[in-house]
């Protein structure tokens with residue numbers, strides 16, 4: 001006997017219901033704005049709770065103004081991390097060049113600060129949980145886009161229809177796959193892989209300092225805070241490596257294959273690599289799509305236009321993208337197609353500029369591939385022409 005699909009709850013479109021997939025920076029910011037626009041918002045998140053962890057995110061440029069418009073800027077500033085110094089090291093731990101904390105401080109002409117990703121998530125969810133339905137351990141199985149709404153089938157088999165659906169589910173977006181097809185068609189490989197682990201030790205470097213040590217094709221990066229340290233190890237490869245995303249032992253072996261035998265603080269960093277499976281390992285990539293919407297489905301943040309970790313703009317971009325989408329919807333009212341077109345037209349030049357800069361300069365600066373890129377980086381350090 002074939003299983004009958006659940007009946008669709010048909011009241012949702014009439015009530016202006018929208019669905020946000022992904023409860024991270026893009027998803028929670030999108031949920032905030034959709035509530036402001038008067039929609040009835042449901043947020044679903046595949047994980048059992050907010051997915052915490054990771055390195056701090058930078059808030060800068062337009063994102064600062066957006067956070068102010070959201071009434072969150074004081075809460076965010078209160079959690080901002082102190083200005084950070086950045087040192088480029090050689091194998092003897094001598095400093096080849098440094099970028100001062102002042103350039104990255106909140107006294108700089110363009111306000112810019114770092115905040116722990118978890119702190120920003122807490123600020124966003126505190127607001128969104130008051131106004132939106134937030135469902136954890138939930139994912140979309142199927143999207144059926146029609147002229148009057150999108151019928152969504154969830155992974156538990158239940159079905160509801162929505163006026164609009166927003167895919168805010170990150171670099172490997174499920175919504176993107178369902179609405180636009182294979183992820184690989186939009187993933188732009190930037191020529192490397194990175195491992196990140198946050199450890200509760202402060203012995204590796206001073207607080208409020210970042211240090212990076214690079215040899216051709218391999219970089220070891222530390223971010224120091226007063227109570228924890230980010231350990232990052234990145235290596236370059238020309239082509240993508242075929243590996244099992246779930247096999248942590250294999251990923252650890254890949255890190256060892258590239259970093260065993262290196263000097264500086266690498267041996268101490270590798271001890272943390274071996275400690276447990278709590279780490280983040282992925283390719284360095286961007287998401288480049290010709291359009292960010294299809295019918296009544298639109299993508300926000302990494303799902304549509306991941307700029308890569310080397311851009312240092314992923315968090316800001318998610319906050320900016322959500323606000324730009326909301327501004328466009330506010331201007332065009334029920335004409336979602338015109339709103340999505342405007343969102344795309346106006347945001348795209350900025351996204352492309354950030355992606356281009358990350359691909360052309362970010363990789364060579366943070367993860368130089370060869371001696372020539374290291375020499376060029378050192379030349380810029382001595383001239384003082386590096387812009388982080």
Ligand SMILES: Cc1cc2nc3c(=O)[nH]c(=O)nc-3n(C[C@H](O)[C@H](O)[C@H](O)COP(=O)(O)OP(=O)(O)OC[C@H]3O[C@@H](n4cnc5c(N)ncnc54)[C@H](O)[C@@H]3O)c2cc1C
Nearest residue numbers: 022024025026045046054055169170174301302309314315
């Ligand atoms: C746990 C974690 C750690 C991170 N650490 C770093 C880091 O150290 N350095 C760095 O540069 N970037 C990191 N990132 C990425 C960074 O948060 C994003 O680049 C940026 O903030 C843009 O946010 P986003 O909301 O678009 O995407 P993300 O922050 O990636 O959020 C996507 C959300 O969608 C959820 N999701 C995924 N699939 C589904 C699904 N099928 N259904 C529903 N929800 C789904 C995810 O669980 C996640 O909560 C991390 C992301 C996560 C989730």
